Amino acid sequence: MAKSLVIAYVLWFFGGWFGLHHFYLRRDRHAFIWWSTCGGVFGIGWLRDLCQLPEYVRDVNEDKDYMEELTARMRKAGPKFSTWRFGGEMVMGILLGCLVHSALPEELTADGSPYQKIVLLLCPLGVAIGIHLVGNVGREMASFKVAVVTAYLTYPVFFNLNGITYSTLFSAIAVNWKGRSWRRSKRKSGLCRRISILGLCGTLYLILWGSTLYYNSYVTTKDGEVVKLRDAVQNFFKSPAWAETKQTFKDLYAFYQIHGFGRIWEQIVESMDPQGESNARRVLGLTDSATQEEITSACRKLSRQWHPDKQKDHKAKKKAQEKFIEIRKSCDVLSDISIKRSERNKSRSQTKDRTEF
Numbered sequence: 602m603a604k605s606l607v608i609a610y611v612l613w614f615f616g617g618w619f620g621l622h623h624f625y626l627r628r629d630r631h632a633f634i635w636w637s638t639c640g641g642v643f644g645i646g647w648l649r650d651l652c653q654l655p656e657y658v659r660d661v662n663e664d665k666d667y668m669e670e671l672t673a674r675m676r677k678a679g680p681k682f683s684t685w686r687f688g689g690e691m692v693m694g695i696l697l698g699c700l701v702h703s704a705l706p707e708e709l710t711a712d713g714s715p716y717q718k719i720v721l722l723l724c725p726l727g728v729a730i731g732i733h734l735v736g737n738v739g740r741e742m743a744s745f746k747v748a749v750v751t752a753y754l755t756y757p758v759f760f761n762l763n764g765i766t767y768s769t770l771f772s773a774i775a776v777n778w779k780g781r782s783w784r785r786s787k788r789k790s791g792l793c794r795r796i797s798i799l800g801l802c803g804t805l806y807l808i809l810w811g812s813t814l815y816y817n818s819y820v821t822t823k824d825g826e827v828v829k830l831r832d833a834v835q836n837f838f839k840s841p842a843w844a845e846t847k848q849t850f851k852d853l854y855a856f857y858q859i860h861g862f863g864r865i866w867e868q869i870v871e872s873m874d875p876q877g878e879s880n881a882r883r884v885l886g887l888t889d890s891a892t893q894e895e896i897t898s899a900c901r902k903l904s905r906q907w908h909p910d911k912q913k914d915h916k917a918k919k920k921a922q923e924k925f926i927e928i929r930k931s932c933d934v935l936s937d938i939s940i941k942r943s944e945r946n947k948s949r950s951q952t953k954d955r956t957e958f
Contacts, residue, residue, distance in 0.1 A: 606658045613654060617647045622654065626661045627787075629795055631738050634693060637806055642692055649685070660740065671740065675783045680741045682777055689738075690776070693731030694752075694769035701727035702765065704812035725752035728769050736776055737784075744780030751775040878938055881931035893939060900932040 604626055612622040618640035620632030640647035650657075659667040701723050702710065709716040729749035736743020751772040759767040790798075818830040837843055849872045856868045874880055882889065885899040907925045912918035 603662045604658055606655060609654050609658055613647070613650055617650065618644065622650065623657075624795075624799075626657050627789070627795075628657065628661075628738065629799055630734055633799060633802055634689065634735060634738070636803065638692065638696065641689075646689075675785070680781050680783060686735060686738070686741075687773055687777060689735040690732045690743075690773040691769055693735050694728045694773060695731070695765055697727035697731035698724050698765035698769060699727075700806075700809045700813065703817055704809045706816040721757055724765055725749065725756040725768055728752045728756070728765060728772055732769065732773050732776055736781065740784045740787075742782050742784050743776045744782075747780030748772050748776050876938055877931075877934050881934040884927055884931040885935075896932075896935050896939075900928070900935075903928045904932075 609622050609625060612625050616622070618635065620635030623629070623632035623635060635641050635646060638646075641649070656667075660671075702720060705719065705723070708714065710720050711717070726749065729745065729752045732748045732752075733743055733745045736748070749772075752768045755771045756764045756768040758764075815831050815834070819827050820830055820833050821827055853865070853868060853872060857865050860868075879889070882891065885896065885903060887895060887899055891899075904925065907921050907928060909918050909922040909925055912921045
């Protein structure tokens with residue numbers, strides 16, 4: 602079935618940054634590159650497609666005049682050097698090379714680590730895959746053998762001098778010099794196969810990013826202390842916050858078993874504590890069954906205990922002030938809720954009396 606230029610432009614406009622127009626035109630490698638680089642390096646490639654789409658549509662539809670022109674070019678000489686393609690090879694080579702490097706735990710890649718040789722094996726492979734991916738877009742083919750051999754030969758030489766960049770540069774030059782040829786015919790794969798392959802590649806790409814964030818990212822606490830993200834995640838799963846979250850899900854499941862789906866949304870909203878009532882009671886150390894007298898007593902007691910004027914030390918005074926503000930806010934929240942409930946109950950009572958009358 603012939604592809605429509607109008608549909609291609611619609612997909613370019615609404616989903617171009619994710620490569621939807623390229624997927625529609627059966628340019629799956631192109632689509633993956635656009636998706637992984639936010640529209641071809643933050644929209645640069647996406648803007649260029651505005652002018653290239655007519656040619657892409659003619660190509661996928663195998664337009665007679667276009668195929669005659671393409672055949673003449675193929676017979677005349679090999680593919681011409683393209684600055685755009687070379688730039689894309691550099692971007693994807695550096696991106697995947699750096700991503701593979703950063704996905705490894707820094708303890709393995711640090712100087713002096715006995716496992717540092719792993720970097721020598723994996724990073725050039727990422728570089729070669731990136732270059733090969735861009736080099737095989739459209740009617741051109743790039744030799745993976747040339748890309749990977751050049752990457753492995755040059756990466757160790759410049760290992761201590763930003764080796765990924767130099768390895769990508771020399772590998773891209775070698776591919777454009779000796780590793781390019783025409784794609785005489787396109788193999789047509791079914792939709793399920795195409796989606797499966799793209800899904801697998803996308804999953805691997807996201808795994809690399811996830812590993813990068815987990816192993817080599819940091820969070821900064823309010824005290825300025827730097828903590829590894831993986832340690833923070835592990836501590837979170839041991840924290841009271843996670844225990845409360847698990848308990849909330851257990852309570853929701855128990856509620857569902859009793860009441861079914863009919864009232865589950867109401868319970869979900871309630872568990873999110875939209876009014877802040879549960880949190881306010883927690884701050885004051887009260888249970889859900891606490892009476893108004895107990896709430897008032899707790900507010901007075903904690904306000905006296907944490908009043909900033911009782912503290913002499915500057916740090917202690919600052920901490921007391923923060924706690925005091927939190928206590929007063931919690932008291933105000935509970936007070937407002939109590940007033941609203943009283944008014945609501947009074948209104949319902951008056952409505953009921955009028956109805957009975």
